[in-house]
Amino acid sequence: MKIVAPSMLSCNFGELGDEIEMVNKSKAGWFHLDIMDGVFVPNLTVGPDVVASIRPLLSIDFEAHLMVVDPDLLAPLYIEAGCSTILVHAEACTHLHKTLATIKDLGATPAVALNPHTPPEAISQVRDLLGLVLVMTVNPGFGGQTYISEMESKVVRVAEMLEGYDCDIEVDGGIGPSTIAAAAAAGANVFVSGSALFRDPEGLSLIHI
Ligand code: DX5
Ligand code: ZN
Numbered sequence: 001m002k003i004v005a006p007s008m009l010s011c012n013f014g015e016l017g018d019e020i021e022m023v024n025k026s027k028a029g030w031f032h033l034d035i036m037d038g039v040f041v042p043n044l045t046v047g048p049d050v051v052a053s054i055r056p057l058l059s060i061d062f063e064a065h066l067m068v069v070d071p072d073l074l075a076p077l078y079i080e081a082g083c084s085t086i087l088v089h090a091e092a093c094t095h096l097h098k099t100l101a102t103i104k105d106l107g108a109t110p111a112v113a114l115n116p117h118t119p120p121e122a123i124s125q126v127r128d129l130l131g132l133v134l135v136m137t138v139n140p141g142f143g144g145q146t147y148i149s150e151m152e153s154k155v156v157r158v159a160e161m162l163e164g165y166d167c168d169i170e171v172d173g174g175i176g177p178s179t180i181a182a183a184a185a186a187g188a189n190v191f192v193s194g195s196a197l198f199r200d201p202e203g204l205s206l207i208h209i
Helices: 013-025 048-057 071-080 096-105 151-161 180-186 203-208
Strands: 003-006 030-036 061-067 085-089 109-114 132-136 168-172 190-193
Touching (some): 030 071, 048 061, 048 071, 061 071, 071 085, 071 096, 085 096, 085 132, 132 151, 151 180, 180 190, 190 203
Parallel strands (some): 003 030, 061 085, 085 109, 109 132, 132 168, 168 190
16 A cells, blocks of 8 residues: 655644644645654754644654654653654664564554665564664655655665565655655655645645555
8 A cells, every 4th residue: 555644844833733734634644753853863853742732633643753862762752642653763773673672562563764874684683573664765854855766776675675574665755746656666655755745735646646
């Protein structure tokens, strides 16, 4: 199943209620929350209290993309806030297997995100724990960056590695009308999109892929 996940990062926070209502009326499958701590990436976003306050406004699942240096500390807080999928970066997890197992024990879907420089083999020993793998198609930290098409070969390899596993493959960064088809052809089935959905009046048509 193909899923589009609008990224809250590109919402106009001064009109958050209206933006969320637009997502509610769309065919979005999940709501993507970019959680940044100002250390793992040079940007800051929202804490779990903000996520908990938005949670009742949307019926679709929330996924928290944790771009933080201490996912073990923060993952439980975002699960408590109502996120059903927790994405941790392989680069931030010394004990990735343990971190994913803990997320699963807490009742959420464990997921791994791979920065552009991280090889697909980073998931090889944790595949049985994963519900989702995110191949970053930009370096994380900001919306509106240029899609790195070289990541498509990584998506292909991840798809090969996940044959026989019940695991979605997501792409995040620069996804819009001109890039989504190639990412899908490589094997992705979940598409995070920020600027293309929220900055372009026609952006929500992407939802109909
Ligand atoms: C970047 C974030 C993305 C971002 C995508 O660090 O992980 O989720 O919001 O934004 P666009 O679609 O504008 O690249
Ligand atoms: Zn993201």
